[in-house]
Amino acid sequence: MKPDIKEIAYRLYEEYMSEEFEVFDKEMTVGSPVNVGSVYFTVLNKKPVHYLVLRKISDKYYECLKLSSFYEFATHYDIFYHLSLEHQSYIIQTDVNFYLNEDEIKNSVLLEELPEDYFDELQKFVELPEDTKLGYKGILRQGFYYPVGNKWVRAFKEKEIQIVKDYHLRIFEILDEIESTYDNIVNLPPERIENYRLSLVASTEKKTALGKNFVLYKEPEHDFINVIVSPDFLGKNIKVFLQDEKIYEGRLEDVVIAIKVKDAATVDLEKLAKDIKVEEEQ
Structure with missing residues (x-):
């Protein structure tokens, strides 16, 4: 029987990840400001982790994507990247994200910065709706396996997520932090x-749309759609309607009214803007 190459690769991966790593020499860390768009190395839960700092997501945290040198398991969510310093190919796993604070990143080893055009394209890829990633055409080299299409690929992904699970679950703390900064929230x-x-x-997924006396701005990473109201309404009692349903009423102390929406990335802002009405309470 022909050996299953994926099974062989997975057994090697399991063996590698079974080792426990101690915290590395802090003299290797940079301690300099966080460099968004750069690849770092650290140890999390006694496992070696290469990661990319994707963006700052709150006052305290940065969103990171896990890398892996086991590119044999690359799915269509994964982007190939050659890490020059290590002369090694990796996959950037856009579906394995987690959150680190500034000190944790400063205590990591900075390896290298992604080329600007590559990082810009990667950011665009991350923002693509899930059902369009498979048909991506661009400068990035993409994996091709479905995550559920092969049991060894699926097992690999589950293991990768488990390694950073504690840091991924920080999203709930981050959402609480973000929501606490808003005075006006509509669920x-x-x-x-x-x-x-x-x-x-x-054809396109816009992050802004213009209304009569407001602008809609989408924050897909936080699942918010912000209604940015004209400053003329500040200090006044206003009402906000979606079609004929009143969804907000109160004295406006901040021009931003945040609408909490599940899967905000998939909302058609232009269509939504046509059905929103903001008016002063008489």
């Missing part, structure tokens, strides 16, 4: 927003 039930989902044939 819409999922069924209320379903008619405003982007269709599969939508």
Whole structure:
């Protein structure tokens, strides 16, 4: 029987990850300001972790993507990258994200910065709706396996997520932190927003849309759609309607009214803006 190459690779991966790593020599760390768009190395839960700092997501935390040298398991969520310093190919796993604070990153080893055009394209890829990533065409080299299409690929992904699970779950702390900065929050039930989902044939996914006396701005990483109201309304009592339903009422002390929406990335802002009305309470 022909050996399963994926099984052989997975057994090697298991053997490698079974070792426990101690914290490395702090003299190797940089201690300099966090460099978004750079690859670092650290030890988390006694496991070696290469990661990319993708963006600053709150006052305290940065979103990071885990890298792996086991590129044999690359799915269509993964992007190939050659780490020059180590002369080694890696995959950047856009579906294995986690969150580190500034001190944790400063106590990591800075390896190298991604080329600007490569990092810009990677950021665009991360923002693509999930159902369009498989058909991506661009400068990035993408994996091709479905995560659930091969049991060894699936087992690898589960293991990778487990390594950074504690740091991934910080998202709940981050969301609490972000929500505490908003004075005006509107929670819409999922069924209320379903008619405003982007269709599969939508050509572009815009992050802003213009209304009569407001601008909509999408924060997909936080699942917020912000209604940025004209400053003329500051200090006044206003009402906000979605179609004929009142979704907000109160004295406006901040021009931002945050609408909490599940899967905000998939909302068609232009369609939503047409059905939102902001008016002063008489």
